[in-house]
Amino acid sequence: MDYFDYLRSFIKRDSFFIKELESASLGRDDIQPSVEPELGKFLGLIIRLINAKRVLEIGSGVGYSTLWLGEGVKATGGKVVTIDNHERTHKEVVRNIATAGLDNWVEKKLGNAEDIIDKLSGGWDIVFQDAGKYLYPLLHERIVNITRRGGLIIADDTLFKVNPEVRKGLGDHVDKYNKMVFSDSRLYSTILSVGHGVTVSLKKGNE
Ligand SMILES: C[S@@+](CC[C@H](N)C(=O)[O-])C[C@H]1O[C@@H](n2cnc3c(N)ncnc32)[C@H](O)[C@@H]1O
Known part of the structure; x- marks a missing residue:
């Protein structure tokens, strides 16, 4: 059993359909890659940890x-808004x-995130970014x-900069993003070595 087999042997999917979609996506070359199951579980954990009710993807x-x-x-009794x-x-x-039975909890928006984001109200508990990497510094x-x-x-995907298999431009965008985040005094941040890297930032309170 290798590193990932071992790690993933512990990651119970939160619904039957998560596993089904994983299998259905295997070998498809017409879609962009999804997050790893361990990152999916991390997102589920964080939502429960901070009792997040408003999540933007x-x-x-x-x-x-x-x-x-x-x-x-x-x-948590909350809602996700997801944009593509x-x-x-x-x-x-x-x-x-719909197949997963999550229509009451997920609102799906079609359009450019850079346009839609300006029409959204504030106060999000979690914002999860996994779209075009050029958007990361642009939307920061x-x-x-x-x-x-x-x-x-x-x-x-915030370790793309040091991944030799990833196109240089993508690495440059996430590198710029990491530099912005880590020099931003409003945030308390770290990078997790999960998948291709995940930058997690807490927006600090009034300390
Ligand atoms: C890596 S995929 C997301 C995978 C998904 N988060 C998952 O783990 O299952 C990136 C997605 O971002 C979308 N995207 C790229 N640029 C975008 C933009 N400017 N606004 C909205 N969506 C965008 C693409 O169409 C693509 O479906």
């Missing part, structure tokens, strides 16, 4: 990460969330502004 994909977020807010700008992907996420200020104090900003 930027980059739904076909809804794999959204399923984990949706199961989380189902447990790809029409076919959006149709898949709509179908997958707006995301900090709409996150409540004590809320979390979580960004996926």
Whole structure:
């Protein structure tokens, strides 16, 4: 048993459909990669930990990460808003969330995150970013502004800069983002070595 087999042997999926979507996505080359199950579980854990009721996801994909977020807010009595700008992907996420029975907990928006975000109110408990990496530095200020104090900003793939298999441009975007986050005195941040790296930032309170 290797490292990942061992680790994943402990990661119980929060619903039968999470496992089904994993299997259905295997070998597909027409969709972008989803988060790893251990990151999905981490998101579910964090939602429960801070009793998050308002969760914003930027980059739904076909809804794999959204399923984990949706199961989380189902447990806390909250709601996820998820955004994707790809029409076919959006149709898949709509179908997958319905199949998972999460329609009451997940609102799906089609459009560019950089446009939609300005129409959203503030006070988000968690903002999870997994869309175009160019968006991370571009949206940083707006995301900090709409996150409540004590809320979390979580960004996926933030170790791309040091991954030789990843195109340089993508690495440069996340590197710029990490530098912004770690020099931002409003945030308390770390990078977790989960998947391709996850930057987690707490928006500090009035200390
Ligand atoms: C890596 S995939 C998301 C995977 C998903 N979070 C999961 O783990 O299942 C990135 C998604 O971001 C979307 N995307 C890219 N740029 C975007 C933008 N400017 N606004 C909204 N969505 C965008 C893409 O269409 C794609 O579906």
